[in-house]
Amino acid sequence: MTAPHPGAAGAPGAGPAAPPVDLTVRLGPLTLANPVMTASGTYGKGLEFRPFYEVGRLGAIVVKTITSEPRAGNAPRRLVETAGGLLNSIGLENPGIDEYVRTYLPLLRTLRAPVVINIAGHSPDDFAALAARLDPEPGIAALELNMSCPNVAHGMDFSTNPEAAKDVVTRVRAKTGLPLIAKLSPNVTDVRPIAKAAVAAGANAVSVINTLLGIAIDWRRRMPVLGRGVGGLSGPAIKPVALRIVRDVSRAIDAPVIGIGGIQDADDAMEFLVAGASAIQVGTANYYLPTACVDILDGLPSRFAALGATKMGDVVGTLRDPLQTA
Numbered sequence: 406m407t408a409p410h411p412g413a414a415g416a417p418g419a420g421p422a423a424p425p426v427d428l429t430v431r432l433g434p435l436t437l438a439n440p441v442m443t444a445s446g447t448y449g450k451g452l453e454f455r456p457f458y459e460v461g462r463l464g465a466i467v468v469k470t471i472t473s474e475p476r477a478g479n480a481p482r483r484l485v486e487t488a489g490g491l492l493n494s495i496g497l498e499n500p501g502i503d504e505y506v507r508t509y510l511p512l513l514r515t516l517r518a519p520v521v522i523n524i525a526g527h528s529p530d531d532f533a534a535l536a537a538r539l540d541p542e543p544g545i546a547a548l549e550l551n552m553s554c555p556n557v558a559h560g561m562d563f564s565t566n567p568e569a570a571k572d573v574v575t576r577v578r579a580k581t582g583l584p585l586i587a588k589l590s591p592n593v594t595d596v597r598p599i600a601k602a603a604v605a606a607g608a609n610a611v612s613v614i615n616t617l618l619g620i621a622i623d624w625r626r627r628m629p630v631l632g633r634g635v636g637g638l639s640g641p642a643i644k645p646v647a648l649r650i651v652r653d654v655s656r657a658i659d660a661p662v663i664g665i666g667g668i669q670d671a672d673d674a675m676e677f678l679v680a681g682a683s684a685i686q687v688g689t690a691n692y693y694l695p696t697a698c699v700d701i702l703d704g705l706p707s708r709f710a711a712l713g714a715t716k717m718g719d720v721v722g723t724l725r726d727p728l729q730t731a
């Protein structure tokens with residue numbers, strides 16, 4: 406995996422301590438103390454990171470996707486490192502909603518950070534049933550709809566065309582007043598019409614991107630490395646693609662965008678904010694830099710100061726057009 410940027414939080418050259426900035430973020434009805442969130446599937450139950458830092462400092466914790474029924478996940482091998490990236494084929498392994506509500510949710514309530522529950526259904530009605538089940542539970546800040554998992558059969562069906570996206574969000578919206586984040590797939594020609602459909606149907610925010618479909622090959626065996634053949638690519642290798650999609654989607658919809666993809670330090674986070682993200686999620690970096698999230702949070706004030714920015718609105722979506730500034 407690539408090394409963090411020089412000048413990342415705490416590194417020599419990061420500059421003197423900056424004045425406090427207001428990092429408060431509004432994602433529709435959801436207000437977060439800061440824009441740093443964890444990405445689903447890469448942060449365990451949050452508890453695993455307690456030895457490293459106070460996880461309650463984060464803007465929000467997004468947990469691994471939960472489904473109606475327990476899932477064992479895909480056959481091994483399920484992870485392979487690639488150049489600057491990680492290819493995974495976990496396949497939504499999780500204990501199912503009943504066990505989740507019984508044993509996991511009480512643990513998550515002890516985290517002291519807003520908790521976003523990520524759900525995936527096998528049909529629009531299944532999504533709606535999950536939302537209905539979680540709606541009365543206390544301590545849930547928002548639902549993130551995983552409409553874009555590349556590692557299960559039909560997992561991306563709900564974010565590869567606008568009608569399907571609209572159907573899922575409409576049915577979920579009918580079952581809950583919780584803030585809704587639609588997590589969309591990059592594995593389409595254009596994410597914008599799908600994002601527009603999700604927002605029109607009641608999503609309060611859109612998160613992009615989920616992983617990019619990829620394949621790793623062991624040529625000697627003439628076999629794919631992963632047990633399922635294909636997997637989802639994450640990590641620094643996907644950052645430029647994610648930045649492009651965040652820029653395009655944030656300009657196309659009238660709702661906040663949460664940027665995800667290869668973020669490992671505060672400079673990466675700033676790139677996403679400037680591109681148009683109102684908040685960011687950190688995924689793969691949690692595996693190799695366990696303090697990545699809190700380092701990013703601590704690194705933001707000095708980066709804001711470098712732009713003369715004191716609040717999120719001074720930074721978010723301020724990307725210039727090279728054709729006009731050249």
Ligand SMILES: Cc1cc2nc3c(=O)[nH]c(=O)nc-3n(C[C@H](O)[C@H](O)[C@H](O)COP(=O)(O)O)c2cc1C
Nearest residue numbers: 444445446470493551614615639640666667688689
């Ligand atoms: C091992 C692994 C498991 C993941 N599991 C989920 C999941 O259960 N639900 C989901 O919405 N996204 C899942 N993702 C996707 C991440 O949340 C994120 O969208 C993606 O990894 C891109 O961000 P990153 O480059 O910072 O990792 C997973 C990613 C990885 C690497």
